[in-house]
Amino acid sequence: MANINFISATLRLKYEDGYDEKNEPIFTTKSYRNLNNTHSADDLLAVAHAIASLSSQTLSSIAKQETSDIS
Numbered sequence: 001m002a003n004i005n006f007i008s009a010t011l012r013l014k015y016e017d018g019y020d021e022k023n024e025p026i027f028t029t030k031s032y033r034n035l036n037n038t039h040s041a042d043d044l045l046a047v048a049h050a051i052a053s054l055s056s057q058t059l060s061s062i063a064k065q066e067t068s069d070i071s
Contacts, residue, residue, distance in 0.1 A: 007067040009035035013048055015057035027060060035064070 011032040016025050032051075035044075044064060052059040 003071050005069040005071065006037040007069055008033070009037060009067070010065045011035055011044060011048060012063040012065060013052060013059060014061040014063070015052075015055060016060045017057055025060075028057070037066075 013030045013032075015028050015030070017028040018026050020026055030051075041064075045062065048062040049059075
């Protein structure tokens, strides 16, 4: 039977950072590394909104990126 072992996780906040000459949005991403796997999705969402409230840019999306080892 295969096992999945958590290695690391990153919280990625994507912000809308203006518009280009074609009037399409330009995005920037801020990453917060070294998350552990004990945090719930609700916890991460609350933290992401708290961090985003400190920015003048509009928050576009929130993502959690995980790295795991399968053995």
